[in-house]
Amino acid sequence: MRTLISPSQMRSRRGKTIYWVVLVLTLVLFTIAFLFPLYWAVTGAMKSSAELAKVPPTLVPEQWHPETYVQSWKEMDLGKYFLNTIVVAGGAWLVQLAVDVPAAYALSKLRPKLGNLVLGLMLATLMLPAAALLVPTYVTVADLGLLNSPAAIWLPAAANAFNIYLLKRFFDQIPDEIVEAATIDGAGPVRIMVRIVLPMSRPILAVVSIFAVVTAWKDFIWPLLVFPDSGKQTLSVMLQRVAIDMPLNLLVAGLVLASVPMVLLFLAFQRHILAGLTAGSLKG
Template structure:
């Protein structure tokens, strides 16, 4: 007997014309979806090598007639990407540390500790996911202003510790860990903090890696919130710098703008391609272990 696992459909099913037609339709749909998703990236990259005349030519051309590398040189004159990149890394460092210290402990408490009204607290966190983020934007700004945290990176790090989605994601993973491991550690005299850092965290590397990747992409792409809480331009992350100095600029041609957008698009794409396995593995584990 073959040890190969049987799929949903057998080899006999694949010989049917109706099954082949269905797979052909799904293949066309996937190709159309992939083309729709890749088209903006291709347009941005190829337009960064075009001349100003090619950008506004009609009918428009997808590929440039020649590669204009001078667009990148001119684009770097209008934005300090090195400082903006450093500011973004500082924000990411705080946003990556907070989930481990605060969100992880909250999720561990709801999952492995006998808290009063634990189900009610979990339901409260779930209900906050239904609230649009625009409704608490102004209250959050006023709270940070009353605390004197405007124009400070703490205006980003403190809200990162109150992310209900991350709490529920980690809780779903912690629920799948055998509770007997923690009971045995407690019998040996381990505290709850020791159980978390010595047992829960090492076994939760995939889901924590997923949170770090999500944190990186959100920090890299966020421009609206930094524009509200940061008043000093030298503290702006890369998305805010590009939006203010490139997107809103009326003096730059579109080919130069596309060159800067291409440069800042590369790091998150590489980050995702390298760690995409961690993303899928972490989400699958957190979704099936509950």
């Protein structure tokens, strides 16, 4: 296979040196590019408000104030809004799995008539701008009396076309012979899905779960509309609401604390995410 560097050059001492220098520099630059914003936020919260607004900015705090995180947690009552966000994100995750998994399984293995047309119409909804759906969705939720209820977040997020597509593509890789053998043994469609297909689909289920939780956790516009009661708002909405009156270092500390669960979630399940996104076949 032809590459930018020939095998003979790679075998030479000069070629190996250039290769490793370029590789290390690239890794270092990308690591800095991704980690520096995190470092800036974490250390910025431990500066005073005056130092945080200082020009030019300081890379290392002149005086460390780690107590800012505790103060931010207490003054903004973050525990309450963390609980609100966990309820919203957890419910959205469960509802999406309850709707998307059976839908994808039916399109992949049961193959109903006009199934491809239904899938095409689902994917067509991804072409619509999200802003165009806000008004009709809000009117529907308001008519159902779901304002200030977590169900206002859960129900609109239930049928996610992108997640259904990901699940269907993965289910398509499961050999039909396994499903046919289970059918001959007397298993019904639901039992086959629960006992056979889902245990084989853990990587893609992890991916869909991460997408569902992260989307619900960081969403801002929709929770802002459906939670007019400030006591029931999520973290993203509450932090924007108090941003005007809150000292800058306390606000940054609140943003960091709100981001920690999603960062830890990704670090804990990154192997499952990569496995689910790259899975293209199953070994028999």
